[in-house]
Amino acid sequence: MKHLTDDAINEYLDHELAEFDRSSLELHLAECAECTSHLEVLQEVFAQLSKLPEASLSHDLSSGILRSLPQPHALPPLIRLAAPFQAVLALLGLAITIPYAYEKIASSMTGIEFGFSLQPWFDLQMMGLNWWIVIKDFHLPALPGFTGFEFSDQILYLGLLACSIAWFIGNGMLLKDTRRNHP
């Protein structure tokens, strides 16, 4: 008699056998004491394994593994920052120059109708100019009864320097290893 293989018994225990294979395997088990005892041994092994506690690693290996994986090729950070900056500058340049360019072209090509007006663009430009003036004339609101602190520029810049150093060192220390030692 041909006995059942370990793979077949494992698949039977995992309920991965098709209905027909399952029936024929059960038929064999009913007749073969050796395979039945082998099945019982495997069942016992799996039962014992499932009772074992979850083993936890003493070190988190994930960061090391992730570091060792090939990194996707990324653009240098300077270029990534420069690209949107250039795009904004280019858009600003276009916004400022297009109405003037249109005026120049329209005046040099007398008799030709363009069929569209750039008045909304001029309005937008005017709005931007107004905002510029508002910011230019901006003053901090004065609090009633508060005359403000009088300090010299030297003290202000020295304070700024001291705060910058404290900021760099403090942020460096406080944000150090935050990715690893999160709370």
Place this chain on the structure above:
Amino acid sequence: MNEIGRMFFLLIVLTVSLAGYFLVLNALFAHRLAKSQHIFEQSRARSFLLGLINLLFFAVLVVALFSMAERASGAVKTLLTLPALLIAGAMTASLGFGWAAVANVIAGRFFPQSPSWMKVVMGTVILAFGGALPFAGWFLLLPYTGFAGLGAFILGFFQKELKE
């Protein structure tokens, strides 16, 4: 008496506005606030120090920029005022997030079973009334919660996702 009544009215109006503001923050930035809240509870000293040095630095920077802008003229003045306003706005928004997280933590301690919107409102009321206490509230409680909340908010950007 009239002055006290007016102050009290102002406090209530401000508290209601703050509660509305914090509710909106909770609705739109729930994940960011939950992260700040978690960090505030877990590492308060670190958050406090981080908030303190960042607020100090940016406040001095804004004052320096405004001071330079006062003496400048034309385009230079605008170029100095604009970043100062942007930084001041960003710091105000960050402080708002920090205080919203603190209000959530306070409410979580006192009203753990209440619905979330009620928790936000109650946390804001407690924080606002506590902060309105003369001297101790103005100079201790509000700065402390502000610095720690801001620090927790900043730390949230540098830490990994919370474990489920």
